[in-house]
Amino acid sequence: MTPHIEALKEDIAKTVIMPGDPLRAKFIAETYLDNYKLVNKVRNIYAYTGFYKNKKVTIMASGMGMPSMGIYSYELFKFYEVDNIIRVGSCGAYTSDLKLYDVILVDKAYSDSSYAFVQNNQKESEITSSTYLNQKIKTVVQAKNVDIKTGTIYSSDVFYKEKENYVELHEKHHCLGVEMESFALFHNAKILNKQASCLLTVSDNLVTKEETTSLERQTAFTKMIEIALESIL
Numbered sequence: 001m002t003p004h005i006e007a008l009k010e011d012i013a014k015t016v017i018m019p020g021d022p023l024r025a026k027f028i029a030e031t032y033l034d035n036y037k038l039v040n041k042v043r044n045i046y047a048y049t050g051f052y053k054n055k056k057v058t059i060m061a062s063g064m065g066m067p068s069m070g071i072y073s074y075e076l077f078k079f080y081e082v083d084n085i086i087r088v089g090s091c092g093a094y095t096s097d098l099k100l101y102d103v104i105l106v107d108k109a110y111s112d113s114s115y116a117f118v119q120n121n122q123k124e125s126e127i128t129s130s131t132y133l134n135q136k137i138k139t140v141v142q143a144k145n146v147d148i149k150t151g152t153i154y155s156s157d158v159f160y161k162e163k164e165n166y167v168e169l170h171e172k173h174h175c176l177g178v179e180m181e182s183f184a185l186f187h188n189a190k191i192l193n194k195q196a197s198c199l200l201t202v203s204d205n206l207v208t209k210e211e212t213t214s215l216e217r218q219t220a221f222t223k224m225i226e227i228a229l230e231s232i233l
């Protein structure tokens, strides 16, 4: 047990699939897992552990933003001895080439967040994801013959920006889009010698202003979820 997770250590699998939203964690468990049980409900951050094609896996929410992702991923890696975390989230796209529901494999997170500096004085603004997990994900993508993009994502501390700077983030830092958690997840994985990666589905486009509804965001991300689950087998 930790300050934020009540699950017994043996009730958390070595691999965790991590959506931001607790209701999406519930949806994934109910839709894809056999013999699953709810192992955490502290602060409604649901975690379900069960079996996907006989492989034990935990689906646990991260909450929104780097402080929340930072807490849960740290506790899972450090105190529950989790080896792998794959975030499955949504993002806003920074280019009109990206359509709603396109899937992005994040190979690098760029951020102006102070998370890494506050955590261990690290000044880098870019952190890579796990090449080990990314390779597994790419193998599944090839076998399924689905199309995904790979690239850098901007991890933002702010959803509502008074001055939107996505053109600069796209042109100068090559960010395909924006979310709010990957940088903290990848940082924690690096300092604790663990593996972390991230798949994102485009839920809105800052250039074309297209967007999905909150109900669609909760359930319509099956392509990404199936890639993540297949990659852990």
Ligand code: HPA
Pocket: 090, 091, 092, 156, 158, 159, 178, 179, 180, 203, 204
């Ligand atoms: N901004 C930040 N995070 C997001 C967005 C966005 O537009 N869309 C999905 N996650």
